Amino acid sequence: MMEAERQHFHFSWPLFQLVSLVKGSVFFIFYLFILKAGSDSAFILALKGLFIASMFFSVTKIFLNWVYTRYEISDTTVTLYLGIFVKKQRNVELKRIQNVQQTTNFLHRLLKLTSLTLETGTAGEDAAVKFPVLSHAEADRIKGLVEEAKRVHAEPLKSITEEEVPVPSPPLPERQIYFTAGMKDLVKAAFTSLSMFAIFPILFSLYFQFDDFFNLDETSQSVFAFFASRLWLLVPVFLTALLLSAIIGFVTTYSKYGKFVISADEHRIYIRKGIFTETQFSIRKDKVQAIKIEQPVLKRLLGMAEVKLISAGSVGNDDNEINSLFPFLPAKEAYRLVEELLPQYEISSSMQALPKSALWIRLLRPYYFWIAATIALAVFKMEWLWLSAPLFVIFIVARFLEYRYTRYRLTERFIQIQTGAFSTTTLLTKRVKIQEIEVTHSWLQRKFGVSSLHFHIRSKPLLATELKDVPRETGAQFYHWFKDRTHFVK
Amino acid sequence: MYINIEEPTRRISPDAVRVWRLSNFLMEAIGFLVICALLVAGNHFGWWPWVTWILWGAIGISLLSSLYSIWFEPAWLQKTWRYEIDEEYIQLQHGRFNKHHTLIPMAKVEYVTTNQGPFLRKYDLYDLTIGTVTSSHKIPAIPKEQALALRAQIGVLAKIKDSDEEMDVAP
Numbered sequence A: 001m002m003e004a005e006r007q008h009f010h011f012s013w014p015l016f017q018l019v020s021l022v023k024g025s026v027f028f029i030f031y032l033f034i035l036k037a038g039s040d041s042a043f044i045l046a047l048k049g050l051f052i053a054s055m056f057f058s059v060t061k062i063f064l065n066w067v068y069t070r071y072e073i074s075d076t077t078v079t080l081y082l083g084i085f086v087k088k089q090r091n092v093e094l095k096r097i098q099n100v101q102q103t104t105n106f107l108h109r110l111l112k113l114t115s116l117t118l119e120t121g122t123a124g125e126d127a128a129v130k131f132p133v134l135s136h137a138e139a140d141r142i143k144g145l146v147e148e149a150k151r152v153h154a155e156p157l158k159s160i161t162e163e164e165v166p167v168p169s170p171p172l173p174e175r176q177i178y179f180t181a182g183m184k185d186l187v188k189a190a191f192t193s194l195s196m197f198a199i200f201p202i203l204f205s206l207y208f209q210f211d212d213f214f215n216l217d218e219t220s221q222s223v224f225a226f227f228a229s230r231l232w233l234l235v236p237v238f239l240t241a242l243l244l245s246a247i248i249g250f251v252t253t254y255s256k257y258g259k260f261v262i263s264a265d266e267h268r269i270y271i272r273k274g275i276f277t278e279t280q281f282s283i284r285k286d287k288v289q290a291i292k293i294e295q296p297v298l299k300r301l302l303g304m305a306e307v308k309l310i311s312a313g314s315v316g317n318d319d320n321e322i323n324s325l326f327p328f329l330p331a332k333e334a335y336r337l338v339e340e341l342l343p344q345y346e347i348s349s350s351m352q353a354l355p356k357s358a359l360w361i362r363l364l365r366p367y368y369f370w371i372a373a374t375i376a377l378a379v380f381k382m383e384w385l386w387l388s389a390p391l392f393v394i395f396i397v398a399r400f401l402e403y404r405y406t407r408y409r410l411t412e413r414f415i416q417i418q419t420g421a422f423s424t425t426t427l428l429t430k431r432v433k434i435q436e437i438e439v440t441h442s443w444l445q446r447k448f449g450v451s452s453l454h455f456h457i458r459s460k461p462l463l464a465t466e467l468k469d470v471p472r473e474t475g476a477q478f479y480h481w482f483k484d485r486t487h488f489v490k
Numbered sequence B: 001m002y003i004n005i006e007e008p009t010r011r012i013s014p015d016a017v018r019v020w021r022l023s024n025f026l027m028e029a030i031g032f033l034v035i036c037a038l039l040v041a042g043n044h045f046g047w048w049p050w051v052t053w054i055l056w057g058a059i060g061i062s063l064l065s066s067l068y069s070i071w072f073e074p075a076w077l078q079k080t081w082r083y084e085i086d087e088e089y090i091q092l093q094h095g096r097f098n099k100h101h102t103l104i105p106m107a108k109v110e111y112v113t114t115n116q117g118p119f120l121r122k123y124d125l126y127d128l129t130i131g132t133v134t135s136s137h138k139i140p141a142i143p144k145e146q147a148l149a150l151r152a153q154i155g156v157l158a159k160i161k162d163s164d165e166e167m168d169v170a171p
Helices: A013-024 A026-035 A042-068 A106-110 A136-154 A183-192 A199-214 A216-229 A231-257 A297-301 A331-341 A356-364 A368-380 A382-405 A443-448 A472-487 B016-045 B049-080 B118-122 B144-157
Strands: A070-073 A077-082 A088-093 A099-104 A113-119 A128-135 A176-180 A261-264 A268-273 A278-284 A290-295 A304-310 A324-330 A407-410 A414-419 A424-430 A434-441 A450-457 A463-471 B082-085 B089-094 B099-105 B109-115 B125-132 B136-143
Touching: A013 A026, A013 A042, A013 A128, A026 A042, A099 A106, A099 A136, A106 A113, A113 A136, A128 A136, A176 A331, A183 A231, A183 A324, A216 A231, A231 A324, A261 A331, A290 A297, A290 A331, A297 A304, A304 A331, A324 A331, A356 A382, A356 A443, A356 A450, A356 A463, A368 A382, A382 A414, A407 A472, A414 A463, A434 A472, A443 A450, A450 A472, A463 A472, A472 B099, B016 B049, B016 B118, B016 B136, B049 B089, B082 B144, B089 B136, B109 B144, B118 B125, B125 B144, B136 B144
Parallel strands: none
Antiparallel strands: A070 A077, A077 A088, A099 A113, A099 A278, A113 A128, A176 A261, A261 A268, A268 A278, A290 A304, A290 A424, A304 A324, A407 A414, A414 A424, A434 A450, A434 B099, A450 A463, B082 B089, B089 B099, B109 B125, B125 B136
C-alpha cells in the first residue's frame, strides 16, 4: 500500500476565492463606494462599515480554510480534512466514483492550473469531492488513481514495499478520438440553438435598465418618429442588427461547443468542450446508467438528435450539461457514435406501438388543463372565450401525436422507450441498471385492458420513467422480465 | 386478477383501519377548522365576496374528502395491501381504483427502518420503511413482532449488493 500524504490544496486556491469574492460583491462596491461615495447618511455609513467587516471576515475565512483544508489519496480512498473550528473528515472510496469532471476556466488557464470534481452519485451536499485548484500533473495523478481503483480492488494484495519515493502516476490507457466538432457543426449548432436570437432579450433588458436611469422613453419616441418618416432606413439597421446578433450567437456557441472532442479507450468515454472555459468529462463505460436521446421539435424537423449519457453522479447544471454527445448531430451520426462508444448497447429503430385502445383512453381522460384555462377565460377575459375551442383542438392533436410517438421495446437485456408529442425523448437502459419497477393500472385503464409501467434508474436528477397504456399482458411481461434479472446480474 | 403475476400474500394488521380513521379524522378536522376560521374572519373583516364563495366551496370539498378519507379509504387500503419479502425481492401491492404492483430487488435495498406514531403505538403496530438509492417505500401497520423480525431479516438480506453490471456470458 502506498502511504498517502496529507496535502494542502494548491497555494493559489485563496487567490481564486478572492477573485470570486470580489466578483460577487462588485455590485455592493459600485453602489457603496462609487454611486454613494460622497454620501454622509448614517445608513450608508453603517452599510459601508458592515460591508468592510464582512469582507474582512470572508478574507480571513478564505485563508484559514486554505490552512485547515487538507486531502490525502491512497490507492482506494480520498480523505478530506475540513473545518476551521469544527473538524470534519470525509472518506470517499475511489471505486464509488461515478464520473469525473475537469473544468479549466480563464483564471486557471492563466496560471496553468485546473479543477477536478469526482462525483459519487450519493444524495445530499457531500455527493462530490471537489479539488477547486490543482496542477495538471496532480489532476492527472488523481484521475489515474480513480481509473486504477477498480482494478486494484479486483486483485488486491500486490504488496509493494513501502518507500519514500512517490509512486509514479499510472499511465492513462490509449485513447482514440471518435468525434471532433468542425466549423460546419458549429455553424449548424449556432443556427439550431437559436442563440443568435439571444441578443434580443439582452437588448430589451438593457433598454429597460437604462430607461430607469435616463428616461429613454422620450428619446426612443423621437427615434421612432425619425425612422417612421424614413422607413427605408430601417432595412440597413435591421440587417446590421441581424448580422451582429448572428456574430454574437456564433461566438456564444463557439465558446461553449468549440473544441468539442469525444474520445474513448477500452473502459472510459471522454467528452471535452469549451474555448474560454474548458470542461472535460469522463465516465466509465460500465457506469453509464442509460442513454437518452432527445429530439425537440426543431431538431426533429432538421433530422438532428441529442444523445446524453446518464450518470448516477451529477453532470453539471442545466445550461452546461457535459454528458451530451454534441447536441447538434444528425440523428444517424448520433446513433453511429453511440454504437461505436458503447458497443454493448443496441439502439433499435423498430419499436412496438401502443394498442388502439390506448388512443381511446388517452382521448377520454379528463382535460383538466383545458377546463382550468376555460374557466379562467370565462372569469377574467370573457371576450376571449372563443380561444377555448382552438385550445381544445390543440390538446386533442397533442394527445393523438403522443399516442403515435409513444413506442417501446423490451428485449432480453434492454428496455427502450420513446415518449412525447411534439418533441420526443427516447430512453434506453439495461435490465441490470434498473433499480426498481412498478406496474400500475387505474379503474379506467382496466376498462380498456391496459396498464402503466414505471421504473427508476440511478441518475442525477432522479430519472423515474413512466410508460402509460401498454397492453395488460405487457405489464405482466415487464414484471416477470424484471424478476428474472437475478440470472443476469453479476 | 387483472395482471397475470404471482400476487404477494402477507397482509397488514386489521387495526390499520382504525389507526388511519383516527389520524385522517384529525387531519381533516384541522383542515376544516382552518377553513371555518377563515370564513369567520372573512365575515368579520368584510373580505371580497368571491373569497367567501371559494371558502364555502372549500368546505364542501373538505366534507366530501373527509367522507372518503375517514370512511372508505382506510378500509379499502387495508383490504388491498399485500406484501411479500423473500431472499431476492420485496413485492408490494396496494390500491383499489389505482392498483400498484411494486418490485424491489433485495440487493438494491439501502436501509430499513421501523417507525411508530402515537396512533400506531396504541395498537402496538409499526410502519416499515424500506429505502433504495432512488426512493423509499412504506409497508404500513405491521404488528410489532413481525415488523421487528422483518427489519432484522431485510437488514441481513440487503447486505449483499450486486454490481449493476451484466455477467460476461448470459446463461
